[in-house]
Amino acid sequence: MTLDRLRAGTRGIVTRLDLDDDTLRRVAAFGLRPGQTVHLARRAAFGGPLMLEVGTTQFLLRGSLARHIEVDQRA
Amino acid sequence: MRQFALVGLPNTGKSSLFNRLTGLSQRVGNWPGLTVELAHARLLLGNQMVELTDLPGIHDLSGYTDDEAVVRDVLGARDFNALVLVLNAAQLDRQLPLAIQLTATGLPCLIVLNMADEAELLGIDIDAAALSHRLGAPLVLVSTRSGQGWAELQKALATLARQAGTPQRARLAGLPDTHEAVEQAEALLAGVWRLPPTLPKRLSHRLDQVLMHPWLGLAAFAAIMAALFNGTYLIGGPLQEMLGNALQGMREAWLAPLATHLPSWLASLLLDGLWQGVSTVATFAPIIFVFFVLMALIEDSGYLARAAYLTDALMARLGLDGRGFVLQLMGFGCNVPAVMGTRVLRERRQRLLSMLIIPFSLCSARLQVVLFFSAALFSPRHAPWVLAAFYAVSLAAAMLTAWLFKRRLCASEAYLLEVPPYRLPSARHVLTRAWGEVAAFLRLASTFIVAGVVLVWLLTRLPAGGYGSVADAIGHVLSPLLDPIGIPEPLAVVLLFGFVAKEILLGSLAVVYGVSDGQLTTALAAQLDWVSAMSFLLFTLIYVPCLSTVAAIRRESKSARFTLLSVGWSLLLAWLVSFVFFQLASRL
Ligand SMILES: Nc1nc2c(ncn2[C@@H]2O[C@H](COP(=O)(O)OP(=O)(O)OP(=O)(O)O)[C@@H](O)[C@H]2O)c(=O)[nH]1
Ligand SMILES: [Mg+2]
Numbered sequence: 001m002t003l004d005r006l007r008a009g010t011r012g013i014v015t016r017l018d019l020d021d022d023t024l025r026r027v028a029a030f031g032l033r034p035g036q037t038v039h040l041a042r043r044a045a046f047g048g049p050l051m052l053e054v055g056t057t058q059f060l061l062r063g064s065l066a067r068h069i070e071v072d073q074r075a
Numbered sequence: 076m077r078q079f080a081l082v083g084l085p086n087t088g089k090s091s092l093f094n095r096l097t098g099l100s101q102r103v104g105n106w107p108g109l110t111v112e113l114a115h116a117r118l119l120l121g122n123q124m125v126e127l128t129d130l131p132g133i134h135d136l137s138g139y140t141d142d143e144a145v146v147r148d149v150l151g152a153r154d155f156n157a158l159v160l161v162l163n164a165a166q167l168d169r170q171l172p173l174a175i176q177l178t179a180t181g182l183p184c185l186i187v188l189n190m191a192d193e194a195e196l197l198g199i200d201i202d203a204a205a206l207s208h209r210l211g212a213p214l215v216l217v218s219t220r221s222g223q224g225w226a227e228l229q230k231a232l233a234t235l236a237r238q239a240g241t242p243q244r245a246r247l248a249g250l251p252d253t254h255e256a257v258e259q260a261e262a263l264l265a266g267v268w269r270l271p272p273t274l275p276k277r278l279s280h281r282l283d284q285v286l287m288h289p290w291l292g293l294a295a296f297a298a299i300m301a302a303l304f305n306g307t308y309l310i311g312g313p314l315q316e317m318l319g320n321a322l323q324g325m326r327e328a329w330l331a332p333l334a335t336h337l338p339s340w341l342a343s344l345l346l347d348g349l350w351q352g353v354s355t356v357a358t359f360a361p362i363i364f365v366f367f368v369l370m371a372l373i374e375d376s377g378y379l380a381r382a383a384y385l386t387d388a389l390m391a392r393l394g395l396d397g398r399g400f401v402l403q404l405m406g407f408g409c410n411v412p413a414v415m416g417t418r419v420l421r422e423r424r425q426r427l428l429s430m431l432i433i434p435f436s437l438c439s440a441r442l443q444v445v446l447f448f449s450a451a452l453f454s455p456r457h458a459p460w461v462l463a464a465f466y467a468v469s470l471a472a473a474m475l476t477a478w479l480f481k482r483r484l485c486a487s488e489a490y491l492l493e494v495p496p497y498r499l500p501s502a503r504h505v506l507t508r509a510w511g512e513v514a515a516f517l518r519l520a521s522t523f524i525v526a527g528v529v530l531v532w533l534l535t536r537l538p539a540g541g542y543g544s545v546a547d548a549i550g551h552v553l554s555p556l557l558d559p560i561g562i563p564e565p566l567a568v569v570l571l572f573g574f575v576a577k578e579i580l581l582g583s584l585a586v587v588y589g590v591s592d593g594q595l596t597t598a599l600a601a602q603l604d605w606v607s608a609m610s611f612l613l614f615t616l617i618y619v620p621c622l623s624t625v626a627a628i629r630r631e632s633k634s635a636r637f638t639l640l641s642v643g644w645s646l647l648l649a650w651l652v653s654f655v656f657f658q659l660a661s662r663l
Contacts (some may be wrong), residue, residue, distance in 0.1 A: 029253075048385070
């Protein structure tokens, strides 16, 4: 499933990123890359951004971008 | 002299390190925009003089996005003896790839793992010696905040300065790309940098339960913003008045008597023109100071990222992001610091779009005018509603503008924003930051305002044949524009004064109607019908806020064309709104 579908408070493992090179580099700088565990800490109201945690880094990402990132849901 | 550069990801503490090393209080942004100037300072390391350059944060060296381009340009155009890489020790998993790329540039590197205090708090296990060995570069673990590891850092820097050969250009071609760098970093970190299996819950998480909560968060946001505006005007307002009175007193006590010996035109130019204009601008200084103290507190605490989270959904529809909303609200205090505050945005097009809409924020200066008019023309029962309606018009004008221009100025880059843990702002940083902003504002706005003031003075003094003064003539010439929006000709001069600063507007109205400030209320009610008055107010709200704002836009955008667009658009929109209002209302 895609990252934007992940339930708030759960984790997933990134499996694939369907992004152009430039965006791929930008998300990699926040630790989003295949094999990494992401924690979807919370989701803003009205289709606002997602707050993600990778390792100790917290960051915002819009749902429109998260739709292009595939994850395997974990407990 | 040796040349060192501080490089690293955003928010790793480069500027803090720079300030602590050099003892400087130079303001170097916590969230630099693209246009942030590079900061330089000289310091003695061991027995070598070194010039240290603080660069904006970068994410990646192989990218070509705007913010990375700045650093690439500097590294590609200047020779350095060494790079000092500043990394957040608690985030090495994502930060080390940049170090891999930078060590491959061929320049000697010193790796500084900053924020050792936070890494320790999180229970992160770091084997600094082993990591240094694997990287093949000296490495120190420090905390700029607590001073931990500072002696080792000084020693490492001195060694670097002593051993440095001739300065070289960084080799930027053939660097490992992001993918390679990430893989190498992962291998390097295995076994020498370990996160605990479960991270301890931090205070930050608990605070965010409230501050990022869907509706509690919005309430807290409103409360914090209200505290920001009210705080600015509760503290800054009286200070502004005191300064204004002091300057007025100086004029009456010293300058006016001195000027009696001058020819009257020169005395008028110096007193009514220059002194009046410059001191009007100067009285903004306390407000700007207080505003930036509060701003720096909010900014340094890490709260802005939370505000950006809460408002992003709305702003996305207007081609902006959450940070743009924060700036728009700040404009309600004063547009000038809000325009300066666009530095927190990284992308130039987003900064421009933000700068285009900020002037529509009903600032405190225009609030005075609106309050004055609504008190003069409406019953006490209706006046508050008139004021509320003007705030609504102000927001609507900003949103309409963003919506209209978003196609041209919309940012294309992925919106990714680090949400740092809350940090306690340092008092020294907050105060020096605010003072730096005031100094910059006074330097630029005063040069700009001197020219404007002299011009306005000339317009109202120079006789122009049968029309009285040039200003009268201008009013006459502008009447084809002013008649359709119901603004009487004499008020053209007032709008000209208002272009300089809205504070002068009420005073110049008094001049036009030949009464003192105190009697203006009655004069207004007698001479203006409510439709004309409202049209005048709408125009006043929407057109160019003041010369200081124009100067700030010019300075921050570094583009005369964009400044013209901003001025032209606000004039056009003001005219259109007043036109529609006047034509409809006068037909009722
Ligand atoms: N806890 C802790 N906080 C630190 C330390 N060093 C810096 N900070 C804080 O980290 C934040 C970012 O510091 P800056 O010096 O502005 O970071 P920067 O690298 O210049 O950031 P950019 O200019 O955005 O690239 C500030 O709030 C600092 O107070 C440290 O050693 N420990
Ligand atoms: Mg900085």
